[in-house]
Amino acid sequence: MSHKTTAVHVTHEAIGKIGGIGAVIEGLFTAPSYLDEIDRSILVCPLFNCDGDVSTRLGEDGEVLYSSIDGLTNTSYYSSFRHIEAMFNVNIVYGRRTFVDERHGIKSSPEILLIDVSCIEEGPINDVKAKMFSEFGLKSNLYENLWDYEQWMRLGPPALAAIKAIGAAERGNETVIVAHEFMGMPTALAAKLDDSFDFKTVFYAHEVATMRPIVEKNPGHDTMFYNVMEHAHKNGMYVNEVFGDQTHFFKHALVDASRFCDTILAVGDYVVEELKFMAPEFDLADIDLTYNGIPAFEISLEEKLKSKGKLQDYCYNLLGLRPDYVFTHVTRMTPSKGLWRDFKVLEHMDKEFGEKGKTGVLLVLSTETSKRRKRDIYDMEAEYNWPVAHREGMPDLSGGEAKFYTGLQEFNAKSRNIKAILINQFGFDMNSCGQRMPYDMEFMDIRKGSDAEFGQSIYEPFGIAQLEPLSFGGICVMSNVCGCAGFVKDVAGGRDVKNVIVADYTDLDGEDWRKDIEDLLSIGKESRDYIEHEVSQRVARQLCDSLPVNDAEMEQLIVSGYDMAKHMSWNSVVKNYVMKSLHTALRTKKCKEVFI
Numbered sequence: 001m002s003h004k005t006t007a008v009h010v011t012h013e014a015i016g017k018i019g020g021i022g023a024v025i026e027g028l029f030t031a032p033s034y035l036d037e038i039d040r041s042i043l044v045c046p047l048f049n050c051d052g053d054v055s056t057r058l059g060e061d062g063e064v065l066y067s068s069i070d071g072l073t074n075t076s077y078y079s080s081f082r083h084i085e086a087m088f089n090v091n092i093v094y095g096r097r098t099f100v101d102e103r104h105g106i107k108s109s110p111e112i113l114l115i116d117v118s119c120i121e122e123g124p125i126n127d128v129k130a131k132m133f134s135e136f137g138l139k140s141n142l143y144e145n146l147w148d149y150e151q152w153m154r155l156g157p158p159a160l161a162a163i164k165a166i167g168a169a170e171r172g173n174e175t176v177i178v179a180h181e182f183m184g185m186p187t188a189l190a191a192k193l194d195d196s197f198d199f200k201t202v203f204y205a206h207e208v209a210t211m212r213p214i215v216e217k218n219p220g221h222d223t224m225f226y227n228v229m230e231h232a233h234k235n236g237m238y239v240n241e242v243f244g245d246q247t248h249f250f251k252h253a254l255v256d257a258s259r260f261c262d263t264i265l266a267v268g269d270y271v272v273e274e275l276k277f278m279a280p281e282f283d284l285a286d287i288d289l290t291y292n293g294i295p296a297f298e299i300s301l302e303e304k305l306k307s308k309g310k311l312q313d314y315c316y317n318l319l320g321l322r323p324d325y326v327f328t329h330v331t332r333m334t335p336s337k338g339l340w341r342d343f344k345v346l347e348h349m350d351k352e353f354g355e356k357g358k359t360g361v362l363l364v365l366s367t368e369t370s371k372r373r374k375r376d377i378y379d380m381e382a383e384y385n386w387p388v389a390h391r392e393g394m395p396d397l398s399g400g401e402a403k404f405y406t407g408l409q410e411f412n413a414k415s416r417n418i419k420a421i422l423i424n425q426f427g428f429d430m431n432s433c434g435q436r437m438p439y440d441m442e443f444m445d446i447r448k449g450s451d452a453e454f455g456q457s458i459y460e461p462f463g464i465a466q467l468e469p470l471s472f473g474g475i476c477v478m479s480n481v482c483g484c485a486g487f488v489k490d491v492a493g494g495r496d497v498k499n500v501i502v503a504d505y506t507d508l509d510g511e512d513w514r515k516d517i518e519d520l521l522s523i524g525k526e527s528r529d530y531i532e533h534e535v536s537q538r539v540a541r542q543l544c545d546s547l548p549v550n551d552a553e554m555e556q557l558i559v560s561g562y563d564m565a566k567h568m569s570w571n572s573v574v575k576n577y578v579m580k581s582l583h584t585a586l587r588t589k590k591c592k593e594v595f596i
Contacts, residue, residue, distance in 0.1 A: 011180035069093065304449065321361065343411040366404075475500070507531070
């Protein structure tokens, strides 16, 4: 790859990490193997609102060089930007954002382009929509009433004009448009239509948006879906035939168009299969399996014990119990995370802990709202013993949190040796979580000190969070549909490792559901509950056998966990997966042959 290669990343997390894509962006931009081969990186995103002032436009780590909203023109590109703004009736914010890996002393400052498309001139956009229909079969008229579709469609033409204005699409350069999820697809498709420059395009599939709601909304969840998909693959059937026409779903339309990109990066083994379940044309698409990276820290036994001690102290302050083991689940509170499965496993473990005289506490750090104010946290703590006890309604429990808390209360009422606590708050320190948390607690303590991290999702394209405690000797408990399970298997060479437990809730061995696809589609809550009971019992037994009983066993988990994690770092992932895919995209010759 030449040293004139530019990567343009189109993502909604351009100015801050919100979720998994933000973690990927951060991992790429601090990986030496990425920085060695990509000469220039640009983040592109709509400007979601014009509130605030110039200091807030690009986030805490950003430096604004140009903003037509604020009258700032500290760049030589300002005249070109003004021409684009007049042509499209948009506002542009341009600058840089700094990413830092303090452990390795790596710093990079990619450029950022934010474009306010709220009042854009419709003529040029409608022309592009018409071309996208004729070339790619994309029917924008079905979705343009949806702002989540329309804003990303509007972004493409002015974004490409701005990319050219800053010299990122000049003769002799190689420029690849990386569309992160459905949001980036309109810009990638606009680039495919551009006759003035040979843009290369990559779809970074962090999930397959069509499949997520099917899995979440069906009571059989992953137990049903992945068995149905496997059967469909064998019989030449696709999602529209099996689950009904998905054309109404705008994300489906955009993901379906990803087959026109030069390369598709899929973050997990099941993501590859889900893409091939979209339509027969995906069998011809260039799909590369490209796992995500995970943090790899090397710590001592003393550091592990110190962090675990803080967690045990916190549990004692809350419950009057200093547990032998601390379990954790750090996640967003959505149906896809399968949080109820934690309790199914712990119900079985509680019996064995009773026989062995051991105790445990599960700390669930999860919320579906924004961060609560410090004052509210301290008031709830003083008034009714938050987070041990909760009350429905803000500032405490939202609707989804209340539903989860009901299940948690039922578990606590039945269990004797293991208890669970819901901490529905962002952050994990005294300032965020109240006065009973140790004064020196930091977020990393919940990673370092955890004996086991749960993550038995029903839909999880990769799952970075599930593996974050790995290098600290934490046992990672995940479901087989998590993309990271495939990465673990790859790194471990197929052998079982004590640091990771994979629960297969799609296993129908011994059951009567393999007759035809109608039988598989009929798998509902009752059947799934039965399978979850059987599988969770096996997981509980395996976890009990894997938990360290002394410092020597804990130290061995730390050593083996770090040995795995260092082979799963972002630098390794970029070198072994990502850059190979970008090479493939850059080698692709421009072709407008269309399959619709």
